Amino acid sequence: MSVPDITMMRIMGRWQGGASERLREAALGLFTTQGYDGTTVAEIAAAAGLTERTFFRHFADKREVLFVDQDEFERAFLGGLPESGDDPMALISGVLDGAATLFPEERRPWSRARQAVIIANIALQERELLKLSSLAFALTRALTSRGVDAASAALAAESAVTVFRTAFAVWVADGEKRTFADIQYSVFSRLRALLR
Amino acid sequence: MSVPDITMMRIMGRWQGGASERLREAALGLFTTQGYDGTTVAEIAAAAGLTERTFFRHFADKREVLFVDQDEFERAFLGGLPESGDDPMALISGVLDGAATLFPEERRPWSRARQAVIIANIALQERELLKLSSLAFALTRALTSRGVDAASAALAAESAVTVFRTAFAVWVADGEKRTFADIQYSVFSRLRALLR
Incomplete structure (x- = not known):
């Protein structure tokens, strides 16, 4: 693997980690205030400033965020x-x-x-x-x-x-x-x- | 509670126990031979010689049979x-x-x-x-x-x-x-x- 590839992976890794962390924080906040069952993936993604598609790149379903x-x-x-x-x-x-x-x-x-x-x-x-x-x-x-x-x-x-x-x-x-x-x-x- | 009521409850209890036992046996047999996911409640009831309605009087869903x-x-x-x-x-x-x-x-x-x-x-x-x-x-x-x-x-x-x-x-x-x-x-x- 060439050096640029590794650098690219590191950057992507960091970015993905960030999105995943934001989604987790947003989800926990919503679960706490409005309940787990009362929260949708769309709401979590919106609260994190991301799309549902991004959500599903990180988590198989709502449960996995926790x-x-x-x-x-x-x-x-x-x-x-x-x-x-x-x-x-x-x-x-x-x-x-x-x-x-x-x-x-x-x-x-x-x-x-x-x-x-x-x-x-x-x-x-x-x-x-x-x-x-x-x-x-x-x-x-x-x-x-x-x-x-x-x-x-x-x-x-x-x-x-x-x-x-x-x-x-x-x-x-x-x-x-x-x-x-x-x-x-x-x-x-x-x-x-x-x-x- | 009168004596006949108690007798009736005992008889019903026994009968219900029998149906429940038959459903369990039938279910485990089917799960073993054709898999849990591949078995329906209708098949379990039929194998036990009972109706689906009777099944749901005893169990909330297929999983509970076990x-x-x-x-x-x-x-x-x-x-x-x-x-x-x-x-x-x-x-x-x-x-x-x-x-x-x-x-x-x-x-x-x-x-x-x-x-x-x-x-x-x-x-x-x-x-x-x-x-x-x-x-x-x-x-x-x-x-x-x-x-x-x-x-x-x-x-x-x-x-x-x-x-x-x-x-x-x-x-x-x-x-x-x-x-x-x-x-x-x-x-x-x-x-x-x-x-x-």
Whole structure:
């Protein structure tokens, strides 16, 4: 690939990222004020100053606006895995550290608004559960490839997802101030104490 | 309520149970042989020797045929709770014992066929995840009402569901002969060892 091609891809990538971000922000604002079911793709596109055609270049449907790229989501978790080792506890801790990078303080208002929209709608809840189930599957595969036996890998992955989603619900609660990492650590400790 | 009314309700209950059971069996047979998407409600009703109208008296749509009554499902788990006590470990064990009553040996062929249909279809997977998520919520509430603090109750409930679904996947695997209760016990022990 020639240099101009790469430059072109970078520029397009940046532009597309911008449009996608604007569409997400516009959608969440509309879902919050007028409800998810009461918002059309046309309204989202208009609020973002873009066309419906552009919307559908970025998202398959209205629901997908609320879901970040699954690969990117999973990569953050996997990115926390230590370079080597097959101790499930160390692997879970690494995965949770990776997850925490997805939720810096500046993301909290967005996550809080998104959570409120999702809780109010069964179809969105189903989609969210599928996302977490796919994540557990990806984590299981990663742990298995580290040499953890299949059953332990599945249980470790499910436990990591349980800690993550429990911590997430706490993190977006009204008035919560602790960092995502701190909350996850405390939830994980509690889970371990519980099953001792 | 007079005695004849009660007798009538019992008879209707039995009859309705019979029709519902026949519709389930017919549906699972068709889903297995010709696929879930390739099967219509009309075909299911015809295979059960019933009308479409009867079908819709029992199920809201085609998808629901594969899902037992959520209340009944949750009652089995809750039915295993010990009469008193607030030790989360004892409560989880009780809940798992309750779950095992749902899956006697004679149910295994049905569960195996159902699992194969669900795994092949994203919409069914989403519905299954929602069912388990509602279960976790009901268990959390039950544990909270026993005096377990909210965070521990949620984690204990999620762990019970993780053990249940992991055990379920093992129980329906080809060639698996152990009882549901035995598998659950071994999965639960493994989870505890893992998080020690």
